Amino acid sequence: MSNKQKRYLLPEDEIPRYWYNIQADMVNKPMQPLNPETKEPLKPEDLYPILSKAVSHQELDMENAWIEIPEEVREMYKYYRSTPLVRAYGLEKALGTPAHIYFKNESVSPMGSHKLNSAIPQAYYCKQEGVTNVTTETGAGQWGASLSYAARLFGLEAAVYQVKVSYEQKPYRRSIMQTYGAQVTPSPSMSTRAGKDVLTAHPNHQGSLGTAISEAIELAKTTPNCKYTLGSVLSHVTLHQTVIGQEAEKQMEMAGEYPDMVIACFGGGSNFGGIAFPFMRHNILEGKKTRFIAAEPASCPKLTRGKFQYDYADEAGYTPMLPMYTLGHKFAPANIHAGGLRYHGAGVIVSQLLKDGLMEAVDINQLESFDAGVLFAQAEGIIPAPESCHAIAATVREALKCKETGEEKVILFCLSGHGLIDMASYDKYLAGDLVNYQLSDEDIQKNL
Amino acid sequence: MSNKQKRYLLPEDEIPRYWYNIQADMVNKPMQPLNPETKEPLKPEDLYPILSKAVSHQELDMENAWIEIPEEVREMYKYYRSTPLVRAYGLEKALGTPAHIYFKNESVSPMGSHKLNSAIPQAYYCKQEGVTNVTTETGAGQWGASLSYAARLFGLEAAVYQVKVSYEQKPYRRSIMQTYGAQVTPSPSMSTRAGKDVLTAHPNHQGSLGTAISEAIELAKTTPNCKYTLGSVLSHVTLHQTVIGQEAEKQMEMAGEYPDMVIACFGGGSNFGGIAFPFMRHNILEGKKTRFIAAEPASCPKLTRGKFQYDYADEAGYTPMLPMYTLGHKFAPANIHAGGLRYHGAGVIVSQLLKDGLMEAVDINQLESFDAGVLFAQAEGIIPAPESCHAIAATVREALKCKETGEEKVILFCLSGHGLIDMASYDKYLAGDLVNYQLSDEDIQKNL
Numbered sequence: 001m002s003n004k005q006k007r008y009l010l011p012e013d014e015i016p017r018y019w020y021n022i023q024a025d026m027v028n029k030p031m032q033p034l035n036p037e038t039k040e041p042l043k044p045e046d047l048y049p050i051l052s053k054a055v056s057h058q059e060l061d062m063e064n065a066w067i068e069i070p071e072e073v074r075e076m077y078k079y080y081r082s083t084p085l086v087r088a089y090g091l092e093k094a095l096g097t098p099a100h101i102y103f104k105n106e107s108v109s110p111m112g113s114h115k116l117n118s119a120i121p122q123a124y125y126c127k128q129e130g131v132t133n134v135t136t137e138t139g140a141g142q143w144g145a146s147l148s149y150a151a152r153l154f155g156l157e158a159a160v161y162q163v164k165v166s167y168e169q170k171p172y173r174r175s176i177m178q179t180y181g182a183q184v185t186p187s188p189s190m191s192t193r194a195g196k197d198v199l200t201a202h203p204n205h206q207g208s209l210g211t212a213i214s215e216a217i218e219l220a221k222t223t224p225n226c227k228y229t230l231g232s233v234l235s236h237v238t239l240h241q242t243v244i245g246q247e248a249e250k251q252m253e254m255a256g257e258y259p260d261m262v263i264a265c266f267g268g269g270s271n272f273g274g275i276a277f278p279f280m281r282h283n284i285l286e287g288k289k290t291r292f293i294a295a296e297p298a299s300c301p302k303l304t305r306g307k308f309q310y311d312y313a314d315e316a317g318y319t320p321m322l323p324m325y326t327l328g329h330k331f332a333p334a335n336i337h338a339g340g341l342r343y344h345g346a347g348v349i350v351s352q353l354l355k356d357g358l359m360e361a362v363d364i365n366q367l368e369s370f371d372a373g374v375l376f377a378q379a380e381g382i383i384p385a386p387e388s389c390h391a392i393a394a395t396v397r398e399a400l401k402c403k404e405t406g407e408e409k410v411i412l413f414c415l416s417g418h419g420l421i422d423m424a425s426y427d428k429y430l431a432g433d434l435v436n437y438q439l440s441d442e443d444i445q446k447n448l
Numbered sequence: 449m450s451n452k453q454k455r456y457l458l459p460e461d462e463i464p465r466y467w468y469n470i471q472a473d474m475v476n477k478p479m480q481p482l483n484p485e486t487k488e489p490l491k492p493e494d495l496y497p498i499l500s501k502a503v504s505h506q507e508l509d510m511e512n513a514w515i516e517i518p519e520e521v522r523e524m525y526k527y528y529r530s531t532p533l534v535r536a537y538g539l540e541k542a543l544g545t546p547a548h549i550y551f552k553n554e555s556v557s558p559m560g561s562h563k564l565n566s567a568i569p570q571a572y573y574c575k576q577e578g579v580t581n582v583t584t585e586t587g588a589g590q591w592g593a594s595l596s597y598a599a600r601l602f603g604l605e606a607a608v609y610q611v612k613v614s615y616e617q618k619p620y621r622r623s624i625m626q627t628y629g630a631q632v633t634p635s636p637s638m639s640t641r642a643g644k645d646v647l648t649a650h651p652n653h654q655g656s657l658g659t660a661i662s663e664a665i666e667l668a669k670t671t672p673n674c675k676y677t678l679g680s681v682l683s684h685v686t687l688h689q690t691v692i693g694q695e696a697e698k699q700m701e702m703a704g705e706y707p708d709m710v711i712a713c714f715g716g717g718s719n720f721g722g723i724a725f726p727f728m729r730h731n732i733l734e735g736k737k738t739r740f741i742a743a744e745p746a747s748c749p750k751l752t753r754g755k756f757q758y759d760y761a762d763e764a765g766y767t768p769m770l771p772m773y774t775l776g777h778k779f780a781p782a783n784i785h786a787g788g789l790r791y792h793g794a795g796v797i798v799s800q801l802l803k804d805g806l807m808e809a810v811d812i813n814q815l816e817s818f819d820a821g822v823l824f825a826q827a828e829g830i831i832p833a834p835e836s837c838h839a840i841a842a843t844v845r846e847a848l849k850c851k852e853t854g855e856e857k858v859i860l861f862c863l864s865g866h867g868l869i870d871m872a873s874y875d876k877y878l879a880g881d882l883v884n885y886q887l888s889d890e891d892i893q894k895n896l
Binding site for chain 1: 874
């Protein structure tokens with residue numbers, strides 16, 4: 001590399017002014033979520049007891065492809081956006097691939113991940129609607145940290161249920177949330193019915209995102225002036241994340257390239273949809289042929305081995321029933337270190353897109369993900385989040401295919417976050433103490 | 449804040465092409481370092497057994513104000529530079545100050561601090577000169593992580609001595625260094641004479657930068673093809689860090705302002721000199737009146753309470769004797785959480801500048817530093833390194849003075865790093881377990 005541009009950044013006035021709602025452009029719309037009590041198609045009003053009104057409407061909006069970003073939210077985005085698009089010359093060289101690899105570096109957000117992109121608008125709408133308290137779940141803690149900070153920005157109180165295994169594996173994330181002034185409770189807890197039910201049935205339960213969601217929703221439902229917020233899965237969260245892909249679009253243009261492949265790790269789908277949908281728009285409207293690849297953990301393979309069916313988004317069954325690829329809402333994922341990917345289902349948009357063949361999914365086992373993460377760290381300097389390692393591993397696979405065929409394909413992946421709070425996981429990897437978790441077909445069927 | 453620019457970034461072709469060597473422009477040059485054996489003025493050749501030849505010459509260069517940055521180093525800077533200059537609207541609002549506060553955000557480096565700015569050239573020169581192994585000391589671990597990564601970039605083996613108290617307080621930094629492939633040893637260790645001497649005299653010694661430097665130098669001296677590298681104190685390290693101030697100069701111009709004050713935390717002086725010297729140049733050459741304020745910990749107050757005298761840079765007395773403000777090279781600093789500031793002496797340039805009244809120094813106690821850090825985190829989203837908290841505390845003091853007088857002064861400070869690896873320290877602060885360390889005059893005199 002010599003005199004080649006490595007990073008691409010946008011001036012502040014080019015930070016997106018609209019979020020992109022792919023639902024409006026989809027030929028086959030997602031199937032309708034159902035009200036869990038009436039089993040009727042869900043209406044925005046059904047969500048009011050849990051969510052802010054604004055996002056309740058965004059969730060089900062099939063009409064408007066572009067939804068304006070409130071000026072105050074856009075001002076907050078300026079704290080860290082645009083994030084850099086980076087040409088991964090170091091990784092290309094390490095792999096000896098002719099592929100051109102780019103990554104969108106969401107790890108430079110002060111929270112260390114893409115999660116703030118949705119935490120800010122969710123907190124903003126709550127504040128606008130007179131809400132005083134917000135609550136949420138978090139796995140690895142990236143979302144919880146972001147929501148805690150966003151709440152602080154708008155003067156809201158935040159209460160976070162953190163999946164117990166992450167609470168214990170990643171104590172620094174708890175400290176980060178507390179530094180922003182949030183209350184953090186390990187989940188399952190004895191403070192909610194949902195938590196008690198799990199803990200009395202399974203006394204040593206290590207927690208799951210599904211259970212933590214139930215606990216947070218229960219708190220929101222039983223507390224006046226308190227709303228629930230969510231870090232992924234739901235369509236409005238992915239909507240907010242489309243700032244990633246829109247920026248990347250402009251930045252790829254600055255680099256004079258267009259991606260043949262867009263790759264992201266997959267937990268609930270928000271960083272994946274965030275980077276993919278603005279590019280997928282060109283596939284839908286203009287017939288472009290970009291491939292979109294979601295990289296999920298082999299131990300939690302809803303996209304590659306799950307079933308498309310109506311299911312709850314949480315363990316206790318408080319949420320609407322969503323038409324999605326799922327492992328069953330009672331699925332208890334293995335204690336992998338990519339806490340943000342330990343989730344049983346996929347959002348309704350992604351589920352429909354996968355069903356219709358508009359995107360692909362691959363599963364990555366834990367050791368392959370860390371192999372790729374350490375390779376990336378040594379080549380590019382950034383220690384990736386264990387979640388993001390899955391996207392890197394999928395990128396490495398494709399880049400090595402290019403090496404074989406000699407094709408100069410353009411690969412764009414989302415570096416959804418850094419792994420500085422996850423060093424205990426890297427420690428275990430370096431010590432040879434990490435294992436892969438294999439699921440039998442029986443394991444997969446058990447909760448479906 | 450509305451529609452105001454928050455962050456300023458430079459295009460890659462405006463990343464500096466030269467480092468700024470303030471020694472060439474100083475009217476009173478720094479006094480000459482002495483060869484520790486002959487007590488004669490130090491010549492570059494005297495440093496060859498320890499340092500690369502290139503930096504040995506940079507160290508003592510009084511002639512050349514501008515030293516060209518090698519193209520390969522500049523290419524590596526592109527991995528993360530320019531770093532943003534940020535207008536701290538959030539902090540201004542939280543303080544209710546009319547001051548305009550800017551910070552140079554070095555925390556976005558993949559290593560989390562400014563340290564990579566010097567690690568890259570130091571490793572580069574070693575590689576150029578056929579060196580195969582590099583060694584160094586590290587306190588909090590920011591420098592050690594940067595050197596480990598820079599060594600990896602150039603295919604060198606790295607061995608790092610980490611101050612024991614930091615090794616134990618901040619285990620994640622050790623993991624980071626190991627992820628880049630470095631060997632990490634807590635210091636004092638039994639693997640060097642310097643370490644043994646300390647440990648046999650004081651069996652529970654918690655380590656200091658001074659001792660860790662001695663161990664690393666001893667390793668370099670006794671190992672073929674191995675050079676020592678240093679993270680601060682020496683003049684060439686500060687030289688490399690002037691990319692910070694040069695960028696900030698251009699970025700302040702973009703913002704249409706010029707700083708009345710430039711503030712940085714102070715350990716050995718590299719982030720301070722890095723941001724200050726390019727602006728100080730205008731004081732020296734054009735009579736500008738910017739104030740330069742170094743913020744040091746009250747528990748390690750070489751600038752505010754130390755003595756200007758010849759002293760060693762390390763505990764065992766392996767280094768040249770430097771004319772500097774010092775607490776004595778046998779000074780054992782308290783176990784404050786700002787590990788990077790636990791150092792007994794100040795670089796020769798800063799020492800001369802302070803003696804000549806071209807800059808100021810303030811001391812900040814531990815609680816005031818964390819008060820400021822948490823205030824900043826909640827206002828700006830970034831959790832600052834405990835070291836950087838000292839710069840923020842000094843900034844808060846000045847901003848509150850402006851509030852009293854109504855003056856719209858422009859304050860620029862260096863956010864030298866983030867504190868994500870230091871959350872255990874924040875935990876203690878939030879729990880009320882941190883204390884201030886007061887030094888009596890007797891304590892100060894003891895090692896002088």
